[in-house]
Amino acid sequence: MAVNHYENFPVASILLPARLRPAVRDLYAFARGADDLADEGNASPQARLDALETWRAAIQDIGSHRTIRAPLSPEDRAMFERLSGTIAQHGLPIQPFLDLLSAFTQDLSVVSYDDEPALLDYCRRSANPVGRLMLHLFGATSMDDLAQSDAICTGLQRVNFCQDIALDQAKGRCYVPLDCLARHEVTLPGLQGLCAAPPQQVPAAWQAVLREQAEQARRSLLTGSPLAWRLPGRIGLELRLVVHGGLRILEKLAAGQYNPFTDRPILTRRDGFLLCWRALRRPRPAIDFPSHHES
Structure with a gap:
């Protein structure tokens, strides 16, 4: 298992209340499908853009309580009709759906980010809407809840x-x-070279780059982690497993000397037992970045 590509949606998880599983499946179908429009298959950039614009029009129709007028395929129309019912039933906001589409559209033209604020703005639209929609399903929408979910x-x-x-x-x-x-005196052509001929030992400068990015990821997870210990019952446990899954990937990245080019970290069944133990123990992980990594 990897921590990627909307697989962090707890689709049909036994930890989810049965009453919410259809809604989560509908949200996942939208996010997964929109991401595929931007990334999968052999469509031209213009065809991808047109498809995402069609989905945007459909979401705007739903938000305006209109019949969906967008020219959708029969399969997509059925998905949007189910999604419309889920949005109405649970009073979900429309903006997170538009934010996701904005991020996927941006992927068609923006291939790199100048600085941290630009990257965080992309994450705000490409990742954070998923958590916000999930919190709305559970009625946990205080400012602290939303900020920690983000x-x-x-x-x-x-x-x-x-x-x-x-x-x-x-x-x-x-x-x-x-x-x-x-800052670390590395270049995009250098990255292309690493990907074309992955070395067994990543240059020290690239290790420093990935160590810095991993630290930012870990601090963000830990900043939000109080939510996972505050939410009650199964959703809290589900979220703790997700947080610990992300932290475990970072541990594996460090153990592999920051070389995802030849040793891409993934979660195995053995990791699953470790994550369950960590999710069930009471103490929250400390907000620091230790030099050692728990095995």
């Missing part, structure tokens, strides 16, 4: 960026801020 989702997104740096480069994208690369 921190967890941004942290998970940044774990994904560390984990999938080579996969993203294959798509022509880099989610490491360019000012971070400049």
